[in-house]
Each structure stands twice: as C-alpha cells, then as structure tokens.
Amino acid sequence: MPGSGRVRTAGRPTLEQVAAEAGVSRGTVSRVVNGSLEVSAGTLKAVQDAIRKLGYVPNQAARSLVTRRSDTVLFVVSESEARVFSEPFFAALVRGLSQELSATTLQLNLMMASTARQHERVEHLVRNGHVDGVALISLHGDDPLPRNLAAAGAPVALSGRPMSGMDGVPYVDADNLGGARAATEYLYQQGRRRFATISGPQDMAAGIDRLAGFRSALKGRRGVTRLVAQGDFGQASGEHAMRELLSRDPGIDAVFAASDLMAAGALRELRAAGRRVPDDVAVIGFDDSDVARNTDPALTSVRQPVHDMGKELARLLTTQIDRPGQELAPVILPTDLVCRESA
Amino acid sequence: MPGSGRVRTAGRPTLEQVAAEAGVSRGTVSRVVNGSLEVSAGTLKAVQDAIRKLGYVPNQAARSLVTRRSDTVLFVVSESEARVFSEPFFAALVRGLSQELSATTLQLNLMMASTARQHERVEHLVRNGHVDGVALISLHGDDPLPRNLAAAGAPVALSGRPMSGMDGVPYVDADNLGGARAATEYLYQQGRRRFATISGPQDMAAGIDRLAGFRSALKGRRGVTRLVAQGDFGQASGEHAMRELLSRDPGIDAVFAASDLMAAGALRELRAAGRRVPDDVAVIGFDDSDVARNTDPALTSVRQPVHDMGKELARLLTTQIDRPGQELAPVILPTDLVCRESA
C-alpha cells in the first residue's frame, strides 16, 4: 500500500543519512562524531562535510539509551528555612555552575526539593540513570539525601560544609573561618578593643565557622573584651542581638556580624541608640550582598567568591563523572574583606 | 561461550520485566504506566503491584526516542547588563517556575546564554527536539531568539514584556504601569504636590511602563509639578539623578524611583542634602527587594508577585505544549504597594 505510512524523516537528519551522504557507514560517522582517531583523513573530511551540509546534531535520547549516560547533572535546592541565607547565593552560584558546565556537554537540570517526596524523586532520578551527578545546596544538617545518593554510587557534590560527616562526599565552601578572622583582626588593627559578634545559628556550619573565626582572631589577645549574641542570619535578629549586646556592654566599639542582614539590623539599632558608625562603633558584615552597598553607612563586609564556588561545584561533579570512584577533597575558597564606610 | 557477555539487567527493571512479573505483555504495562483506560481492573492491579514490587521507573531516554518528546523545558537566562535588574528576580522566578513544573513530568533545564554561540545552541536544542519548550528571561530589546524559536514551532514564553512586537509569543509581566501609578497616587493622596521620578532606562519595557504609570497618575492634576530624571536601575544612577532633580527643584516633596536600588541612592543623596525622609520628601521604590527592607528609613515599595510570575511562565509553556499552535495572551500580574517608613 504505497503512499501510506507516516512521513519519514520529519526533520532532523540521522546518523544514517549522514552516512549515506558521505558514502560511508553509520559506524564511521559515529566515530567521527565522537572523535575517535582511527578514521582516515579523507573520510574524516567527507563525513564532516556531510554533517555540516545536513546540519546533523546527534539525538541525545538515542545516545543515552545505549550509553546509559544522561549527560545531565541535577542541581537540587533544598528550599527550607535556610532561604534567607541562600537567597543572595543562589543566582551567582547557578551562574558559576552553569558557566563551568557550558564548556562540557553536560546539561544543568534544576530542581527544588523540600519535601520528602521530592527527595525520593531525586533518588529515583539518580538510580534510574536520568542524571549523571547531583549538586546539593542548603540542606538540613541531618539530611540523609547526599549520603544515600553517594551510597548508590552517584557523583555528588555539596555547596556548604555539611554538618554531619559525609565522608566521601566532597563539598565547596568559602573560608568562613578565615574570613571572620580577617574581619575581626581588621577591627583590632584599627585599635578597637571592646568586641561583640552577632553569630549565625549554631546548627549551621557557616554559623559555627564564622563564630570560630571571630574567636580565633581574638584568642590570646590581652585587654580585649568579647561578647557573643546569637542571631539567625535575618535582619530582625541582628537588631535584637545588638540591643542585647548594648545592654550587656554599652561601651562596645566593634561588631562583627555573621551576615550582612544582621549587620544592617545592628546598624539600625546602633543608630537608634545614638551611636555613630564607624566613629563610636565599627561594624563588619558577611556576604558582601546588595544590602551591604545600600546601608548607611555602607557596610564593610566579607566577600565570598560565590561565582567561583559554583564553578568549583561543577568541577567536583565533572571529575567524579569522568573518573568514578575517585575520592575528592573539599574545596575551600578564600574570602576577602571589602572595605566601605562602616569600619 | 557461556558466562561471557555483559551482565544483563544491571539494575533498573525494564518494562519487559514488569510484564513478566505481572504475567502480561509489554504493551499492557505500557498502557497502565501511561494511564490508558482500556485495561481491565484485574490486570491493572496486577501490573501496579508488579511495578511497585520491582520499583520500576520508566526510562526517559527510551521513551523520548520514540515519542520525540523530551519532557524538558529550557529556561534561558540572557545574562547581559540587565543583571542588576534580574538579580532579585531570578531566585523567586525560578522557584515559581520549578514549583509549577513539579506538578507535571516536565524537567527544568537551565542555561545561561549571553553569547551568540550560546543562542545558537539553544536553537539547536529546540530544533532537535531536546527540549519541548523554552522560557526566556531578560533579553535585549532586539533579540531575535524568541522569534526564531517560535517560528520553528517551539513553545516559547517570555518573562517581561518584550520591546519589539513578538506577535504570537506570550509573556508574563508585572503590572508595571499600574504599580507605578498606584505609588504615585499614594504620594498624591498624602498631599504631596511637587513630584519627581527617577525612571529606568527607556529602552526597557519596565523602564518605560513605570514612567508611564507615574505620568498617568499625575495626568490632568492641577497644581502639581513633575520632574523626570533617568537612571539605569542601579544605585549610583539613583544618587546622580536625585542630585540633578534637587538642583532643578529644591522643593521636591515626593520621589518615585523605578527601582529600589535607585530609591536607595536617592535616599542617600537626600540625606546628604539635609532632607528628612519622609517628612520633607517622601520616597517610593519598586521591587520590594531586600534592599527596601534595609535602608534607613525603610523603603515603601511596589511589590511584584515574582513567584507567581514564575508559575505563570510555566503555565504558559505547559499549555502550549499540551495544545500546540494555540495563541496565548500575555499575562499581567497585579502589583501592590508595601508601605514602610519612607512614604
């Protein structure tokens, strides 16, 4: 029954068509496409011409079907209360990740996964080979997801030092401790002696490390007072903490806040209390976010190389994909102090 | 040669295995997986049990290969100078998009594409059926990408009203005009009469619409002065503009800025000029970003429902995918005024 049947070759040319055009076989074209070297110069050129002429692009689905690789990495955002914290991060991190990935054939798949059901779905995707690797951001301290994924043999990389030991699961993080220490030391160099810090939550690595950095900078110094109040990285908590600190020691002349938002809150409270910044009290924040640029006075702040962190995250994934089973060390990126008006 | 050959069935069960387990054929299992109704209650149950028992999940690659659908939508971020503008947007938009998509089987693929080469790659992906639809954000006014994509028959949706007419390409945007008008009217209701606006760039729809809203609110009002200075949505430009405005009319008592960043800049300049906010001058921004919450005084600002905009973006895509060829109208979401201290 001629003429029936669906229209062949709706659009996109296939390997076979390229082969016909070039007068070679499927296998040879495949070799060319995948950059195998055992193909003679002549046929190489013929095939390349055919590919160009036909505008051939390999069909990813067909390829994945046989290679059992998806050429896709998953970026999972565990959107939780950590939102405040991750907000400024997110865009820059994705940008870095994406940029690094664009040099490869890897696609970036994004997924918000807060509920358990969604975590399950992530595991499914991994187990069924729908993704070749997973990057995770902002997860709860006790989240078993990364461990499960790694146990299933999937390449995994974390953004932010995980709380519980995730042995074998590499992560990238900023040098929170070093950054906090540098900020505090900067304050000390300026002659400040009555210190206070508004720390982040102590169930998050960033909170812990930044407090440790503050302590470390002041360790062993004589003639220095140090006060700690805890916040939750949010601005309101910064205000509260500052009020509390002021009541405990009205003579504070240096404040290191573990986030810009908290520093901004502290600034408000200080102004309300009639303190001049930086004359009476110097303040340093953390993150170098938009907020830092727009407070009055503008905040001196510790900058994290978020973009680079995204790139490293990608690299952590790609090297695991290329060399399965390799143990990778965490990547800690340096921070730097951006000096503005507040200190 | 027994014992040789690769290990069958490395892990994941296939359709065929489920069929064997349930005592039916491939076709039948496929029918239940895809929710076809012509399968009897008994076998339905048997198959479902088998699926559950084996933990079967369909292989997307195999499915795509035959259906020629990828079950993936691409989110393209044309990262350009529009970065400042898109920054606060990005996270919330992605979140909305992702949330809406998670109710479907669609995956979210993300790509930063600024260069021409990358744009080309997007077109390739679309033409080769690697993605079922494309959402675009923050593109240049004259970017031909969406038009090309739409011409190729791909479902496309834009975030933000495009500058040039993209007939047939739907978009979602906030009611910039209405929001600006409401802010300006709010100022008017408070008895303000000497108005100024710091507009956004006039080659972006958001800039144009917000200025139009300002004008519209004041249109026909007697005894009102109105001044316009142009900025670029960035904070420095807000400062400059404010300085200029003040020199043109030192008696300004109301300022509407087309972005929070510019409003923050204006706030600084006003303070430097010795004006009290809101007593002498009321200021309203746009975006309701983090910055707005952290200026001093805190900014009254026009909020855009960014999360919902992301959801609508997804919806625009899914309905096009489900019903190809359907013409869709733009979606304009209402804004609202968030009152804080500056006005």
Added chain:
DNA sequence: GATCGTTTCGTGAGCGTTCCCAGTACGATG
C-alpha cells in the same frame, strides 16, 4: 447457533545511537 461488535490484550516494528566483531586492503616481513 452463526454473526457481529466491543473490549482487552499481545506482538512486531521501529525510534537513532553505540558497541563490538568481522571483514578488507595494504604494506611489511620472512
């Protein structure tokens, strides 16, 4: 009880790749 329509199910034929194993051609080697 033969015929027909419905509902339900099984099966073959791909979808476009990659992988692997056989060729084939050709120069080198004994």
Added chain:
DNA sequence: CATCGTACTGGGAACGCTCACGAAACGATC
C-alpha cells in the same frame, strides 16, 4: 610470493520504550 599485522571500515545487535494492528474472548443480536 605466501603470510601476517595494522589501520580502517561495515553492519548486526542491542538499549527500553510506544504505537498500530490484529487476535482473542465474550456478550448480544437475529
């Protein structure tokens, strides 16, 4: 000149799924 190794190349056999088609089973109808 027979033989062998080497460099290329061709093509069969999957990969796991959907789709169209036809077979089977079962009532209903005349």
